[in-house]
Amino acid sequence: MIPSTFFTAPPEWRWLIVSYFFIGGLAGGCFFLAALIDLFGRPEDRPIARLGYYVAFPAVVVSGILLILDLSVPTRFWHMLIESKTLQPMLKPYSPMSLGSWALLIFGGFSFLAFLAALTDAGRLRARWLARFRPPGIVGTLVALIGGTLGFFVAGYTGVLLAVTNRPIWADTPLLGLNFLISAASTSAALLLLLVPRRWWTLPGVHALRRFDVIVLVLELVAIVALVISLGPMARAWLNAWGALLLVGVVIVGILAPLALHVLDGPWRATGARGRSFRRDLATPIAAVLVLIGGFLFRVVIVLSAQGIHA
Amino acid sequence: MPEPMGFFTDTTVCIGCKACEVACKEWNQLPAANGGVTTMSGDSYDNTRRLDGIHWRHVKFVEQFTPDRTDGRWLLMSDVCKHCVRAGCLEVCPTGAIIRTEFDTVVIQSDVCNGCRDCISACPFGVIGINPVSGAAQKCTLCYDRLQAGMQPACSQACPTASIQFGTVAHLKQTAAARVEQLHGRGERRAHLYGADDKMLGGLNAFYLLVDKPEVYGLPPDPQLPTRNLGRSSLWTVLGAAIVGLVGLFNFRGRRARVEAGREREAA
Numbered sequence: 165m166i167p168s169t170f171f172t173a174p175p176e177w178r179w180l181i182v183s184y185f186f187i188g189g190l191a192g193g194c195f196f197l198a199a200l201i202d203l204f205g206r207p208e209d210r211p212i213a214r215l216g217y218y219v220a221f222p223a224v225v226v227s228g229i230l231l232i233l234d235l236s237v238p239t240r241f242w243h244m245l246i247e248s249k250t251l252q253p254m255l256k257p258y259s260p261m262s263l264g265s266w267a268l269l270i271f272g273g274f275s276f277l278a279f280l281a282a283l284t285d286a287g288r289l290r291a292r293w294l295a296r297f298r299p300p301g302i303v304g305t306l307v308a309l310i311g312g313t314l315g316f317f318v319a320g321y322t323g324v325l326l327a328v329t330n331r332p333i334w335a336d337t338p339l340l341g342l343n344f345l346i347s348a349a350s351t352s353a354a355l356l357l358l359l360v361p362r363r364w365w366t367l368p369g370v371h372a373l374r375r376f377d378v379i380v381l382v383l384e385l386v387a388i389v390a391l392v393i394s395l396g397p398m399a400r401a402w403l404n405a406w407g408a409l410l411l412v413g414v415v416i417v418g419i420l421a422p423l424a425l426h427v428l429d430g431p432w433r434a435t436g437a438r439g440r441s442f443r444r445d446l447a448t449p450i451a452a453v454l455v456l457i458g459g460f461l462f463r464v465v466i467v468l469s470a471q472g473i474h475a
Numbered sequence: 476m477p478e479p480m481g482f483f484t485d486t487t488v489c490i491g492c493k494a495c496e497v498a499c500k501e502w503n504q505l506p507a508a509n510g511g512v513t514t515m516s517g518d519s520y521d522n523t524r525r526l527d528g529i530h531w532r533h534v535k536f537v538e539q540f541t542p543d544r545t546d547g548r549w550l551l552m553s554d555v556c557k558h559c560v561r562a563g564c565l566e567v568c569p570t571g572a573i574i575r576t577e578f579d580t581v582v583i584q585s586d587v588c589n590g591c592r593d594c595i596s597a598c599p600f601g602v603i604g605i606n607p608v609s610g611a612a613q614k615c616t617l618c619y620d621r622l623q624a625g626m627q628p629a630c631s632q633a634c635p636t637a638s639i640q641f642g643t644v645a646h647l648k649q650t651a652a653a654r655v656e657q658l659h660g661r662g663e664r665r666a667h668l669y670g671a672d673d674k675m676l677g678g679l680n681a682f683y684l685l686v687d688k689p690e691v692y693g694l695p696p697d698p699q700l701p702t703r704n705l706g707r708s709s710l711w712t713v714l715g716a717a718i719v720g721l722v723g724l725f726n727f728r729g730r731r732a733r734v735e736a737g738r739e740r741e742a743a
Binding site for chain 1: 527567568569587590591593595596598601609611690694695702705708712715718719723726727
């Protein structure tokens with residue numbers, strides 16, 4: 165019997181949406197990591213958290229632009245938030261896209277506040293009161309807690325959005341949200357590792373970021389295997405170039421290779437602490453770039469492979 | 476409040492004249508496909524191929540022939556939006572563009588829709604598409620404008636064989652049941668109704684009489700609501716968030732936590 169999902173039509177979500185899933189994940193993940201360092205980390209790691217906020221706000225702005233450009237009628241983007249005929253707020257808690265639009269808007273607000281605070285802490289803005297939007301302090305702690313939670317939501321809801329359709333692959337597994345969330349965490353840690361200036365490499369926070377990336381990459385591998393198993397017979401839809409891309413691009417290049425580089429480099433020691441070598445200087449940045457490539461390709465496979473399937 | 480209205484499409488009397496397609500396009504001022512340049516499917520008399528934003532009625536041609544073509548039959552079905560009682564498109568629409576009308580039909584307001592295309596992937600039947608003129612997702616409205624004026628939809632009025640029947644859903648169900656009985660009595664045992672009872676998405680207000688499996692007509696055998704996946708998918712995502720959150724917490728827990736632990740130890 166042909167699966168019922170094969171009789172549905174593809175929404176033609178393509179590169180703009182793939183890019184949004186990737187960049188939105190980075191926005192949410194970087195904010196979450198920054199908030200974690202601010203709330204629980206050491207004071208000397210605060211510059212790393214600052215980098216996280218520097219990434220999160222511009223990334224959420226780019227996310228919004230990508231989403232608006234993908235609409236067939238971009239000037240009506242605000243219809244997602246306000247019902248255009250009654251001018252009442254438009255929110256459907258059971259529609260992932262509706263909830264996600266609000267989450268992205270509010271997350272954008274919190275990431276803007278933290279962005280301003282980070283600029284102030286770095287001495288690039290003079291208004292000292294803006295520094296209050298970062299921990300410690302009640303206001304800053306609230307920004308970090310609520311923003312971090314919303315960041316997680318932004319990173320994960322996109323997978324739930326794909327599941328709440330009738331398309332093959334997307335609607336055949338409950339694990340896309342979990343996979344996107346884990347991938348957002350690994351790509352965000354990788355991006356921060358890539359952005360950290362070399363003189364900070366001795367910071368304990370950089371050490372923790374690397375360890376975090378290694379653990380999350382292992383989790384990601386488990387999650388992708390679970391995803392393929394959960395698809396059941398539908399996994400056969402990947403017995404083609406998409407499956408090859410998933411195996412080579414996502415699993416080997418994006419997970420196994422960076423893991424190997426991190427292990428070679430000694431993941432449990434601070435990078436560059438002593439005995440710096442060519443290998444040591446390049447292993448972490450190369451691993452980070454590979455993780456980012458793998459994370460992007462994962463979204464390419466998930467979003468684009470489901471478009472062409474029909475009865 | 477008017478009664479729920481719908482279509483009963485009896486595929487056994489459809490002759491494939493496509494008057495419904497033409498009437499629908501004329502009344503709803505739907506543009507020609509491909510800028511008016513004729514494109515042939517090449518393997519069928521059915522050149523419309525599927526429902527989309529500019530084809531709200533589609534006469535599906537199913538050509539069942541033996542390999543040597545000595546025996547065979549045509550199955551013809553005028554397909555349309557099912558106006559599901561529990562509509563997946565209506566559930567996911569984030570703008571509120573998709574509404575349920577007083578006639579219990581499902582209508583997309585093309586001046587509200589912003590073209591996010593979530594409904595296209597949510598529809599279990601692949602009915603909805605983007606209309607390139609409006610940019611909005613569009614589909615059959617069951618001629619909402621004509622219904623409000625007390626008229627019947629353009630397609631059912633144009634249908635010369637009463638394959639498309641319009642009326643109250645309750646009345647159509649009676650008509651359909653009688654027709655199935657009549658066909659069974661005459662030996663067409665394969666005749667059955669698709670979507671007439673409320674087991675399928677709460678009932679399809681546009682339902683069909685078929686003489687083969689639904690798949691043969693391009694209809695899903697077991698259409699489901701997209702929101703069936705919402706709970707499970709959210710739960711797994713929250714679990715993922717908890718795991719990643721804990722991994723992060725234990726990794727980045729710094730001096731502050733250690734100082735507190737030291738204080739606790741001193742207190743003890």
